[in-house]
Amino acid sequence: MKLNYTIMYVPDVATALTFYESAFGLSRRFLHESGDYGELETGETTLAFASHTLGASNFPAGYVRASDSEQPLGMEIALATDDVAQAHRAAIAAGATELMAPTVKPWGQTVSFVRCPAGTLIELCTPMT
Numbered sequence: 538m539k540l541n542y543t544i545m546y547v548p549d550v551a552t553a554l555t556f557y558e559s560a561f562g563l564s565r566r567f568l569h570e571s572g573d574y575g576e577l578e579t580g581e582t583t584l585a586f587a588s589h590t591l592g593a594s595n596f597p598a599g600y601v602r603a604s605d606s607e608q609p610l611g612m613e614i615a616l617a618t619d620d621v622a623q624a625h626r627a628a629i630a631a632g633a634t635e636l637m638a639p640t641v642k643p644w645g646q647t648v649s650f651v652r653c654p655a656g657t658l659i660e661l662c663t664p665m666t
Contacts, residue, residue, distance in 0.1 A: 545655065546588070547603075572588065
């Protein structure tokens with residue numbers, strides 16, 4: 538078994554792709570012509586976005602939309618960088634909400650948390666050695 542995709546359901550796929558490009562310098566792999574699905578170049582595991590319309594077709598009984606939740610959902614994506622402070626500032630400048638400023642954890646890793654405009658919790662962290 539291998540982790541292949543992380544897919545986030547968002548109000549607007551193109552807007553989500555643009556945020557991640559702007560905030561973190563990630564490159565767009567593609568956006569489907571329907572606008573309901575898109576992916577970023579993120580290495581071995583694909584970071585993807587799907588519209589709430591597509592989500593409703595996959596989950597007719599409904600699901601919790603991160604974009605509608607007052608609190609962040611109990612899951613996150615983590616993006617590793619050598620400069621957490623700069624990535625944190627860029628994310629906020631691109632429209633993210635700060636949840637925790639860059640902090641050095643007891644194990645030596647620098648970590649911060651932001652919430653993207655679509656509601657997803659994002660950890661920015663230095664790589665673990």
